Amino acid sequence: MSARRSRLMTMAAASGLAVVLxxxxxxxxxxxxxxxxxTRPSHGSVxxxxxxxxxxxxxxxxTTTATPQGLRSATGAMEQYGYGEIAVRISVRGTRIVQATxxxxxxxxxxxxxxxxxxxxxxxxxxxxxxxxxxxxxxGATYTCQGYAxxxxxxxxxxxxx
Amino acid sequence: MGTVVSYLVDPxxxxxxxxxxxxxxxxxxxxxLDGIFSTWVPDSPMSRYRLGELDAEExxxxxxxxxxxxxxxxxxxxxxxxxxxxxxGVDPTGxxxxxxxxxxxxxxxxxxxxxxxxxxxxxxxxxxxxxxxxRWRIGIQHPWRVDALACVVEVAGGRAVATSGRYERGEHLIxxxxxxxxxxxxxxxxxxxxxxxxxxxxxDALATALMVAGSDALSLVAxxxxxxxxxxxxxxxxxxxxxxxxxxxxxxxRSA
Numbered sequence: 001m002s003a004r005r006s007r008l009m010t011m012a013a014a015s016g017l018a019v020v021l022x023x024x025x026x027x028x029x030x031x032x033x034x035x036x037x038x039t040r041p042s043h044g045s046v047x048x049x050x051x052x053x054x055x056x057x058x059x060x061x062x063t064t065t066a067t068p069q070g071l072r073s074a075t076g077a078m079e080q081y082g083y084g085e086i087a088v089r090i091s092v093r094g095t096r097i098v099q100a101t102x103x104x105x106x107x108x109x110x111x112x113x114x115x116x117x118x119x120x121x122x123x124x125x126x127x128x129x130x131x132x133x134x135x136x137x138x139x140g141a142t143y144t145c146q147g148y149a150x151x152x153x154x155x156x157x158x159x160x161x162x
Numbered sequence: 163m164g165t166v167v168s169y170l171v172d173p174x175x176x177x178x179x180x181x182x183x184x185x186x187x188x189x190x191x192x193x194x195l196d197g198i199f200s201t202w203v204p205d206s207p208m209s210r211y212r213l214g215e216l217d218a219e220e221x222x223x224x225x226x227x228x229x230x231x232x233x234x235x236x237x238x239x240x241x242x243x244x245x246x247x248x249x250x251g252v253d254p255t256g257x258x259x260x261x262x263x264x265x266x267x268x269x270x271x272x273x274x275x276x277x278x279x280x281x282x283x284x285x286x287x288x289x290x291x292x293x294x295x296x297r298w299r300i301g302i303q304h305p306w307r308v309d310a311l312a313c314v315v316e317v318a319g320g321r322a323v324a325t326s327g328r329y330e331r332g333e334h335l336i337x338x339x340x341x342x343x344x345x346x347x348x349x350x351x352x353x354x355x356x357x358x359x360x361x362x363x364x365x366d367a368l369a370t371a372l373m374v375a376g377s378d379a380l381s382l383v384a385x386x387x388x389x390x391x392x393x394x395x396x397x398x399x400x401x402x403x404x405x406x407x408x409x410x411x412x413x414x415x416r417s418a
Contacts, residue, residue: 083308084308124400137281139301140326149166
C-alpha cells in the first residue's frame with residue numbers, strides 16, 4: 001500500500017448530475033480533523049450519504065469553526081430526503097473539501113411512527129446502525145443523495161467556497 | 163437525472179495534480195454521457211432518438227453501443243430486462259447508469275490509481291484495493307428502513323454491485339407496508355434486488371430485471387458466469403444465489 005496518500009474532496013454539480021468526490025487517507029495524514037469513520041480510513045462516511053460518522057459528534061446547526069492549520073468547517077442545513085432529514089458537516093482547506101461526514105440522519109416522526117405500528121419483517125443480517133458495519137459505500141441508497149448534496153452545498157455557501 | 167456520484171479513491175503513486183486531473187476527466191465524462199443519455203432533457207440525443215428524430219449517422223457512437231448491450235442483457239435475462247418495453251420508446255435507463263459509472267471508473271484506472279470505488283446512485287464499481295485487507299465492504303440499503311442496511315457484501319476490486327429497489331421509483335416506503343403480508347406466500351413483490359459481477363452495466367440491468375422477474379430469475383443470473391444475486395421480497399423473504407458475496411459467513415446459509 002502506498003505510504004503517501006492524500007485526501008481531497010470537491011463537489012461539482014451540473015444539469016442535475018451532482019458529483020461528490022473523495023479520496024482516502026491512511027495514517028500519517030496532516031489533517032487535524034477527526035478521522036472519518038474511525039479506524040478504517042476507507043470508511044463510508046465520506047461520499048456515502050446514509051452512514052453517520054463514528055468520530056466525535058459534530059455540532060448541529062450552522063456553526064462554522066476554524067483551526068490554526070487553516071481548516072474550516074461548517075454544517076450544512078438540514079435537508080429533506082423524503083423520509084426525514086439529513087445534514088452533512090464538511091471541512092475545507094482553502095477551496096478543497098477535506099472531509100465530509102453525515103452529522104444527522106433523522107427519519108421523520110411520521111415515518112418512525114408508521115414503522116412502529118407495522119409488523120415489519122426482519123431480515124436475517126440486517127444492520128440497523130450502518131456506522132457499525134465498517135462499509136465503504138452503500139448500494140441502493142439513492143434517495144438520500146440529493147439531500148446530501150444540498151446540505152454539502154449549503155455548508156460550502158456558509159464557508160464562502162465556490 | 164438527479165443522480166449523485168461519489169468517489170472513493172486511493173491515489174497510490176499519483177500526485178495530487180494527477181489525481182485531480184483524473185477526477186476532472188472522470189466527472190467530465192459522466193456529464194458528457196448524461197448529456198447524451200438523459201431522457202429528462204428533451205433534446206438529448208437519446209430523447210431525440212426515442213422520438214425517431216435522429217438517423218443512424220447522427221447518433222453518438224455511445225448509443226448503439228449501449229443499445230447493443232441492452233439487447234444482449236435482454237437475451238441473457240430471457241426478456242425480464244427489456245428496455246424496448248418501456249412506454250415512450252426504448253429506454254436504457256436500467257443499464258446506462260451502471261455503464262456510465264464503469265466508464266468513469268475506467269478513466270481513474272487508466273490514470274494509475276491504486277484503488278477506487280465509484281458509487282452512482284447505488285450502482286457501485288470497484289477497482290484495486292481498499293485500505294485494510296484490500297477488499298471492499300459495501301452495504302446494501304435496507305428496503306424499508308431508510309437508515310439501515312439489509313446486509314453487507316465484500317468484494318475484491320474489479321467486481322461491481324448494483325441494487326435496484328422499489329423505494330427508488332418514488333413509491334413511498336410506507337405504501338408497501340399496506341401490503342406487507344402477515345404470512346409468506348406466492349405473489350409477494352420484490353422490494354429490492356442486488357446483483358454482483360464483473361460488469362456494472364450488466365449488474366445494473368439484471369438488478370432491474372429481478373425487481374419484476376419471477377422466481378426462476380435468480381437461477382438465470384446464477385447461470386451467468388461471474389454473476390450472483392440477492393433479492394428481498396416485501397414480506398421479508400430473502401433469496402440469494404450461491405456465491406453471492408455476503409460479507410459474513412453466517413449470511414451464506416441463505417444461498418439458494
